[in-house]
Amino acid sequence: MTGMGMKPLSGDDPQRLGVYRLLGQLGSGGMGRIYLARSTVDGSLAAVKTLLAEGVVSDTDRRRFAREVTLARRIDSAYTARVRDSDPDAERPWMAIEYIPAPALSELVRSAGRLPGSAVRWIAAGTAKALVLLHDAGIVHRDVKPQNILLPLAGPRLIDFGISHANDITRTSLTLGTIAFTSPEQARAEPSTTASDVYSLGATLFHLAVGRPPYPETADTIRLLTLVQRGELDLTGLPKELAPLIRPCLASDPDERPEPADVLRQFLEELDRAPTSQRGERWLPPRWTALIEAYEARGRALREGGEGLTVDERTRPVPPPGPTRLYTAERAAHEEAARRKEEAERAARRKQEEERAARRKQEELAARRKQEERARAEWEREAREAQERKAREARERKAEENRRQAAARARATAENEKKQRRAREERERKKRAEQARQEQRVRASGQTGAASSSRSSPSSSRTASAPQTGKAATSRPSSAARPAAQSADSSAGCFWGVIAVIALVVVIWKPWDGSDTGGSTSSGTSSGSSSSSSSGTYTSGGTGSTPTTGTYTSGGLGSAPTRGTSTTGGTTAAPTTSAPTTAVSRTPSAADRAFTSVRTGDCLDAYQNGYGSWSRTAPQQVGCGAADAYLRVLRVTRSGGGCPSGGGRGSWWHTGEDYAFTNLCVERQFRRGQCFLAKSASGRPGPANLLTAWSCSAGRVPSEFSYIMQVTAVLPTSAGTNACPGEPGRYRYSWNVYDGRTMICAKVA
Incomplete structure (x- = not known):
């Protein structure tokens, strides 16, 4: 562990851990803190690591620390820091590690500049040996970076190979330096393998040779994480002699990277071409060796009985290098050449920075123009949708008016x-x-004629006996015939009175309306349906009249034309025809066809936009494994049935041009890294709309919401909220979805 950057103990630091008395603080990480300590048994120095915890240490942190101790004890190599003692069951768990008084590669690059190719190969060979030992023991380091490689003159030492097992690389507290040396699969939260350590080794060696990580410079952590996930490298400045050794280690596909043993063999073959000492004095520049020797001198002083420091010496100037074997003139020429080289490198770096700044400005300008175009397209789309909505409402009003007019015409026709x-x-x-x-009248006249005949028979006989008077007898009525005629006239008057009474009864009775009254009967069938017709027969009769029969047919509203006849006393009336009603047909729109094509189990590229509507006007099917598959269709109904709501579920309904109804029961597909909107409850995230999707880096949210929540894990509910990934100083939040079977872990983005 380091010794030059030691700080004095603070008020919350312990004075002793086990048999070790603490002298000063060497460093602090995401979960632990490392102290320089002296054993009270034999007086030796050690680097003691303990957990950072407020109050009682949780069982989860204690198990992780114990696992790290177990992993560290499995390695006993000259290329790593050995474990001397530990007590993971103590009130504050601790682990004593071999004290190595040497600077880290990150401090050497920052203070003494970058390395030539031969020195990079020497460091790479020693680091690759340490990785081979770890991998043979079944351990994946997962956190290879310049900060975790110490460099004494005897060769590099790889440390902290157990931390990554306790803290996954996806934690949000990672610094820019950590992300820049992470493999793409680790940045995507995928399982780490030995190939992940090879990628981190390649990124570390690039940093030694060029002076920066192998990515475009940026101060945005999210943008850098995106570059790492995609494997978008910037290898400008990599020396040509190192490209064949470093470039294969930085392959995006883990299967295309070499094995650690192959990397070690390549670097050793390069070193064997210059047979000389394997110590750092042969390979490292003078400024590097001077800083390393200063660390070792400070370590010797501490071992000989010096106590801990009382001031922070991390900014202490590097002492001048000791005398070398070069003559003064040669050394001056060497320094002048190094100075010119450094000036040329600084000029090249300034030029690169200017080019990168110009490129960033162009990218920002292009992004701003693209954002403006998207906003304009969104405005045009909303205006077009509003116009279409107004036209649709006008068509619906016109159709309703046509229906009312058709109904009025049908009623008038009926x-x-x-x-x-x-x-x-x-x-x-x-x-x-x-x-x-x-x-x-005919019957009455017939009866009168018969009576006259009977009365005139004696006259006829008398006329035959007296022919001379027959003409006069037949030409004049007799006095006996006149009273009979008067009686017949009175009977006819009574008959017509009866007929008038019968006519009055018929008018009041109205047998043509089909009612049952008096001496009439009616039979038949009828229906009130607008699409049916009715028919039947009726019979009516009265005193002194002949019975009459007939048929009738009536058509309903909106039915097909019906025809019928009416017969009365042998006379046929003209047939009648009702006017047909014209049916209205509509052509399905593109949205109608899109909704009709959706089936159960389909996945859709759509989500709620936070303003009460969907991101699309019509569904679009995508593969369920695609990154934009936000919704999965649970059920499709055409009758307006309900859908389950809440917990990431809802409905998307649509009314077609032909007034057909379609309802999509949908379920949100959650993926790690996506963001959704939540409201505020007592100053903290509360109720959330899990069907929304929002940009995780957005600076504004709809007025209804207050927080942008980012999904950190999708777990079964039985795992419990403590299983959600956490980070120091920040709260963990969770929502139960899918009928309570699944839990969504999230953080405030």
């Missing part, structure tokens, strides 16, 4: 037909009454 039918029946009634009167 009323007119009813009036015409009543008028016909009235005419037929009058005609029948007239016929009855004529028949009565």
Whole structure:
């Protein structure tokens, strides 16, 4: 562990851990803190690591720390820091590690500049040896970076190979330096393998040779994480002699990277071409060796009995290098050449920075123009949708008006037909009454003629006996015939009175309306449906009249034309026809066809936009494994049935041009890294709309919401909220979805 950057103990630091008395603080990480300590048993120095915890250490942190101790004890190599003692069951768990008084590669690059190619190969060979030992023991380091490689003159030492097992690389507290040396699969939260350590080794060696990580410079952590996930490298400045050794280690596909043993063999073959000492004095520049020797001198002083420091010496100037074997003139020329080289490198770096700044400005300008174009397209789309909505409402109003007018016309037609039918029946009634009167007159006249004949028979006989007076007898009525005629006239008057009474009863009774009154009967079937017709027979009769029969047919509203006949006393009336109603048809729109094509189990590229509507006007099917598959269709109904709501579920309904109804029961597909909107409850995230999707880096949210929540894990509910990934100083939040079977872990983005 390091010794030059030691700080004095603070008020919350312990004075002793086990048999070790703490002298000063060497460093602090995401979960632990490392102290320089002296054993009270033999007086030796050690680097003691302990957990950072407020109050009682949780069982989860204690198990992780114990696992790290177990992993560290499995390695006993000259290329790593050995474990001397530990007590993971103590009130504050601790682990004593071999003290190595040497600077880290990150501090050497920052203070003494980058390395030549031969020195990079020497460091790479020693680090690769340490990785081979770890991998042979079944351990994946997962956190290879310049901060975790110490460099004494004897060769590099790899430390902290157990931390990554306790803290996954996806934690949000990672610094820019940590992300820049992470493999793409680790940045995507995928399982780490030995190939992940090879990628981190390649990124570390690039940093030694060029002076920066192998990615475009940026201060945005999210953007850098995106570059790492995609494997978008910037290898500008990599020396040509190192490219064949470093470039394969940085392959995006883990299967294309070499094995650690192959990397070690390549670097050793390069070193074997210059047979010389394997110590750092042969390979490292003077400024590097001077800083390393200063660390080792400070370590020797501490071992000989010096106590801990009382001031922070992390900014202490590096002492000048000791005398070398070069003559003064040669050393001056060497320094002048190094100075010119450094100036040229600084000029090249300034030029690169200017080019990168210009490129960033162009990218920002292009992004701003693209954002403006998207906003304009969104505005045009909303205006187009509003216009289409108004046109659709106008069409619906017009269709409703047409329906009302058609119904009014049908009612008028039916009323007119009813009036015409009543008028016909009235005419037929009058005609029948007239016929009855004529028949009565005929019968009355017949009866009168018969009476006259019977009375005139004696006269005839008398006329035969007296022919001379026959002409006069037949030409004048007798006095006996006049009273009989008067009696017949009085009988006819009574008959016509009876006929008038019968006619009055028929008018009041109205047998043509189909009612049962008096001596009439009616039979038949009828229906009130607008698409059916009715037909039947009726019979009516009265005193002194002949029975009459007929048929009738009536058509309903909106039915097909119906025809019928009416017969009264042998007379046939003209047939009547009702006017048909014209049906209206509509052509399905593109949205109608899109909703009709959706099936159960489909996945859709759509989500709620936070303003009460969907991101699309019509569904679009995508593969369920695609990154934009936000929704999965649970059920499709055409009758307006309900859908389950809440817990990431809801419905998407649509009314077609033909007024057909479609309802999609949908379920949100959650993926790690996606963001959704939540409201505020007592100053903290509360109720959330889990069907929304929002940009995790957005600076504004709809007025209804207050927080942008980012999904950190999708777990079964049985795992419990403590299983959600946590980070120091931040709260963990969770929502139960899918009927409570699944838990969504999230953080405030």
